[in-house]
Amino acid sequence: MVKERYRDKMKLKSKVLQRLHDVIFEADTFEGKLFDIILMISIFLSVLVVIIDSVPSYHIEYGSIFFTIELVLTILFTIEYFLRIISVGKPFKYIFSFYGLIDFVSIIPTYLHLFFGGLGYLAILRALRLLRIFRVLKLARYIKAVSLLVQSLNSSKYRILVFFFTVIIIVTILGSFMYVIEGAESGFTSIPISIYWAIVTLTTVGYGDIAPITSLGRAFASIIMILGYAIIAVPAGIISVEMSKNQKINTNTQSCRNCHKTTHDDDAKFCKYCGCPLDT
Numbered sequence: 381m382v383k384e385r386y387r388d389k390m391k392l393k394s395k396v397l398q399r400l401h402d403v404i405f406e407a408d409t410f411e412g413k414l415f416d417i418i419l420m421i422s423i424f425l426s427v428l429v430v431i432i433d434s435v436p437s438y439h440i441e442y443g444s445i446f447f448t449i450e451l452v453l454t455i456l457f458t459i460e461y462f463l464r465i466i467s468v469g470k471p472f473k474y475i476f477s478f479y480g481l482i483d484f485v486s487i488i489p490t491y492l493h494l495f496f497g498g499l500g501y502l503a504i505l506r507a508l509r510l511l512r513i514f515r516v517l518k519l520a521r522y523i524k525a526v527s528l529l530v531q532s533l534n535s536s537k538y539r540i541l542v543f544f545f546t547v548i549i550i551v552t553i554l555g556s557f558m559y560v561i562e563g564a565e566s567g568f569t570s571i572p573i574s575i576y577w578a579i580v581t582l583t584t585v586g587y588g589d590i591a592p593i594t595s596l597g598r599a600f601a602s603i604i605m606i607l608g609y610a611i612i613a614v615p616a617g618i619i620s621v622e623m624s625k626n627q628k629i630n631t632n633t634q635s636c637r638n639c640h641k642t643t644h645d646d647d648a649k650f651c652k653y654c655g656c657p658l659d660t
Contacts, residue, residue: 397467404463405467425453426453429449433446454491460483554604555572557600558574558597561597562574566590567590583608583612584605636651
């Protein structure tokens, strides 16, 4: 009898958590879509408050009101964050996922501001949560585009990492050469300063705060500028190749409660990552 009650209790708990998961993570049901729309409005309001509060005249007159609104919204976001954690089968999967980290980072600044001050404006990071709007509005073509981009970036991350370290080595060498060619008289007072100049020049930003004076230095700078255009095209090419490989994907708004993975086929009954049943 006790075991049956325990089983019934666990089944009820499982159903409640599954329902909670569907409302919070899915956008297929009316309740789920309503929850996400309210969430989007709250996030937008929070971001708007942070932006307006940065205006000195408004901060002086309405600062306390803005802070109260931000604190209330942060508490609500915190409750929502913990509800997300308890509603998934593997909490750590969500906590360390892309959206999980964004959700955590979005609530921390307000609490840090309470203890240390001056960090409240970092709550603007909450705007990243608006990326969920593609799922909320069920814009299928945008969901597919975002999934394609994320999958392509993930597939090419090692090549991008190798490219990044190669660029670091290149700018270190180029900066060191320019330090030898120009010297302190031209503003290249140290190798780190020269490396900074090489990065600015290679990326074609060109602040102009430091510039070569000698003919040899200008010729060398010209080579770096031209090299910059060639280097910029490399990561775009890497990602484009991966995107062409991953072009055929069919995704929906379903999220597996066990592994928290998305991008399932429209007719999928089971998660293609862990095999657990999907609530279809």
